[in-house]
Amino acid sequence: MNKNLKEQVLRSSGVNVLKCMRCGKCSGTCPSYDEMEYHPHQFVYMVEKGDIETLMKSDSIYKCLTCFACVERCPRGVEPAKVVEAVRLATVRQQGNNHLSPVQIPDMLDDDLPQQAIVTAFRKYAK
């Protein structure tokens, strides 16, 4: 377990992972459940255990839609999406670790794609 990393994720997310009672409601309501290798309740649990590098290496951090369904519906106010965000940031903040680069964009464009999609993806996937 990487103690510094755990502290960094806890501080950055502002989440108290100890409040989680592992009911799984966040994962039950998550629209990306099928696409995520680790589900929101697992993010909370694995951060509590300090098993953060596993999450950082998983594509799950790019599958979260930041839809805040888990935040809204968690009966304990844990706010799992903020944990996912903090783990993703810990990853993309590493030098050379951006998940999206401007050179990829031209191939992704079509005539109707709103700017909003591109700026949001960069907010999420790159530093």
Place this chain on the structure above:
Amino acid sequence: METFTYYPGCTLRTKAKDLDSYARSCAQALGIALEEPSDWQCCGGAYTTAKDEIATKLSAVRTLNAAKQAGNPLVTVCSACHNVIKQTNYDISNDEDMASKVNNYLKLDEAYTGETTVYHYLEMLRDVVGFDNIKAKVVKPFKGKKIAAYYGCLLLRPAKVLAMDDPENPVIMENFIKAIGGTPVIYAQRNECCGGYVTLEDKAQAQKRSSNVMNSAADMGADMIITACPLCLYNLKKNSGSDLPVYYFTELLAEALGLKEDTNE
């Protein structure tokens, strides 16, 4: 006449010109003056919830401060801008550490600490204009039309912060639909995500999400679906495989008020 500082956001200047132009013409017809700040920056599209992110919050703070300087409430029409700006305002008001870092960077004449009141355009219609007043001004009601309101994720959540409506059982868009003479359709997926920005790198996921939404609305008998978000409109139109028409709510409002030619017949 009430005056609001109006933040259009990047997409309303480009791909979502309709959302913007009808928002402006309707406001005028309803007795609301919209003043756009002389310069504004893109809000970034998504709120970075991390407490140690400062740079990504600055553009929203600049917009909030522009409204404060003008002495107006702030209104925005895109669901995403609304989400980013309200979440920023909430954190600046409640997280002293973040507020001091932001202000330390911006060096404003007077620190910004959350003074501006932020409205989504729909809230402005409900709370300032009043749905009854809109109803009285409708010249071309959507009589007999079954209209499905699509909230998606960004318009209502997190409810504690956005304070717009009940996130699980919202009524604001349904009441809007009634005001313009239509019949609201309630369906299960109205407040679930369309797939959002994931469309860039995972089309399959966006297709799955948006077709779920469209099929859910169609199953309940909707003739059309309305949204406030350019990215929702894109996903629902482009990725769902459904031919249910999708419109911006401002477009329908303009039509009901007699400010626009029919498009949906």
